[in-house]
Structure formats: structure tokens, C-alpha cells
Amino acid sequence: MDGLALSPALDPYDHFLLDLDGCLWLGDRPTGRAVQAVAGLREAGKKLMFCTNDPQRSAEDLVRKLWRLGFQASVDEIASVGGAVQHGLAERRDGGSAFVIGAQPLVDHVAAAGLRVVNNTEFATRADVVVVSNHDGFDFRELRIATQAVLRGAELVGTSRDATFPMPDGPWPGSGAVLAAVEAATERPADWMAGKPEPAFYTVALERLGPGRALGVGDRLDSDVAGAHGAGIDAALVLTGSSTRVQAAAADPPPLLLAESLADLVLRG
Numbered sequence: 580m581d582g583l584a585l586s587p588a589l590d591p592y593d594h595f596l597l598d599l600d601g602c603l604w605l606g607d608r609p610t611g612r613a614v615q616a617v618a619g620l621r622e623a624g625k626k627l628m629f630c631t632n633d634p635q636r637s638a639e640d641l642v643r644k645l646w647r648l649g650f651q652a653s654v655d656e657i658a659s660v661g662g663a664v665q666h667g668l669a670e671r672r673d674g675g676s677a678f679v680i681g682a683q684p685l686v687d688h689v690a691a692a693g694l695r696v697v698n699n700t701e702f703a704t705r706a707d708v709v710v711v712s713n714h715d716g717f718d719f720r721e722l723r724i725a726t727q728a729v730l731r732g733a734e735l736v737g738t739s740r741d742a743t744f745p746m747p748d749g750p751w752p753g754s755g756a757v758l759a760a761v762e763a764a765t766e767r768p769a770d771w772m773a774g775k776p777e778p779a780f781y782t783v784a785l786e787r788l789g790p791g792r793a794l795g796v797g798d799r800l801d802s803d804v805a806g807a808h809g810a811g812i813d814a815a816l817v818l819t820g821s822s823t824r825v826q827a828a829a830a831d832p833p834p835l836l837l838a839e840s841l842a843d844l845v846l847r848g
Contacts, residue, residue, distance in 0.1 A: 595628070598798060628657075741755045
């Protein structure tokens with residue numbers, strides 16, 4: 580369809596790593612013509628990977644949301660921070676216990692990595708690992724337990740340093756805000772991070788896409804654009820989420836491509 584013809588600027592790319600919050604959607608509404616933009620990429624034969632630092636949804640949940648909002652997607656096309664946590668823990672540890680600040684999907688990923696989740700037990704403050712993310716039920720009790728466990732020597736793992744994530748009524752606190760509280764209370768930084776912009780996150784996504792030239796697309800300079808640059812691929816910034824045109828102009832290095840929205844980046848005319 581002529582209406583879904585791609586911008587010539589995208590001709591060099593075989594693969595697209597697309598952010599979700601602030602790029603494809605805001606809350607429960609797609610950004611303008613994002614559904615058509617993703618359909619246009621598929622019609623052109625481009626391979627897609629949906630990449631997210633959202634720790635509150637499983638890959639299956641994200642696929643259901645994508646379909647509900649009008650996008651086509653499969654579980655194999657999801658690169659999530661929960662999966663990155665699972666992969667990182669499985670590589671670094673041989674069992675042990677974990678206290679998780681996070682929603683159930685993240686808890687499930689930690690358990691799938693072979694750790695015993697000790698939330699709501701007397702052993703929580705003596706966990707071997709503390710994994711920190713945002714979730715709707717975050718409270719002082721979780722902060723207290725995480726602080727005590729880390730001060731007793733637990734490894735501290737963060738899902739991301741995204742301080743906020745975009746929503747229709749304005750920014751909401753993200754995983755980086757919760758992690759900052761734990762780091763401040765314990766006076767030590769996280770031992771490692773799992774999500775964007777970490778190179779390992781992109782390595783796994785790019786391996787799944789296979790050979791070809793890739794473009795990373797997102798709304799955050801500090802995670803999406805920085806992550807793409809760190810992975811050695813080109814980056815595009817869209818202005819429907821967290822970062823602004825002024826911030827993009829001051830970035831070093833800046834995104835290669837800049838557009839008002841995903842549709843403006845992808846579609847011709």
C-alpha cells in the first residue's frame with residue numbers, strides 16, 4: 580500500500596529494535612499512526628525486536644498488549660528486561676536466594692534463573708541477591724528489607740536506571756528511582772544492571788535477529804540511544820516520550836535520526 584511506503588532513510592536497515600513505552604505507546608494508547616508504522620516495516624520485509632525496560636509484564640503479557648492495541652507480534656520478538664535479569668543471574672550464579680522488589684513476572688524470571696525467592700519469609704533480609712525494579716505496590720517495607728540484605732552482603736542487581744517512564748498524565752517513577760533509594764540507603768552502587776543501555780541486553784536481541792544492519796529506535800537518550808551506540812548500531816530518537824529535541828541536540832553522540840514520532844520516522848509522507 581502506498582500509504583505505508585517507508586522513508587528512504589530506512590533503506591539501509593534490515594532490522595529494527597523498537598522501544599515500547601513512549602515510542603509505540605503511552606499507557607494504553609498507541610502513539611500516532613504507530614500501528615501503521617510497524618505494519619509498514621513488516622510489509623517491507625524488515626525484522627523487528629520489541630525491546631523494553633518494563634519489569635512489570637512478561638513477554639506473553641506484552642504480546643497480548645501489542646495485539647490489543649493493533650500491532651502484530653510474537654513472543655520471539657520480545658526482548659524484555661525480565662528476560663535479561665534471568666539470563667544474567669543464570670550466567671553469574673549457581674542457585675542461592677533472592678529478594679525481589681518487583682511485580683510477579685520479574686519474580687518468575689528470578690525463580691527461572693534457579694534462585695529461591697525469599698520474599699515474605701524470615702530469610703528475606705539475608706538473601707544472597709537483591710533484585711530491584713519499580714512496581715505499583717512498592718513500599719517502605721521492601722526498601723527496608725532490601726537495605727538490610729545489601730548491608731549484610733547481598734549482591735545488588737538493578738533492572739534499569741530509567742528514573743521515569745512516560746504516561747499520558749505525565750512521567751511516572753521508574754525502576755531507576757527505586758534503585759536510587761536502595762543505593763542511597765546502602766551507600767553503594769548496584770553490582771550490575773540488566774536492561775537498556777547495557778551491551779548484554781543488545782547482544783542477545785541482535786543475536787536473535789541474525790545477520791544484517793540494525794537501527795535502534797526509542798524515546799530515551801540515556802537508555803535507547805546510548806544503548807544502541809554502545810552496541811555499535813545506529814540510533815533514532817522519537818519525541819513522543821521522555822527526551823526532547825533540545826536534549827537530543829546537546830547529546831554526545833547524538834542520535835543519527837530524529838523524528839516527532841515513530842510514524843514520522845518510518846513512513847514516507
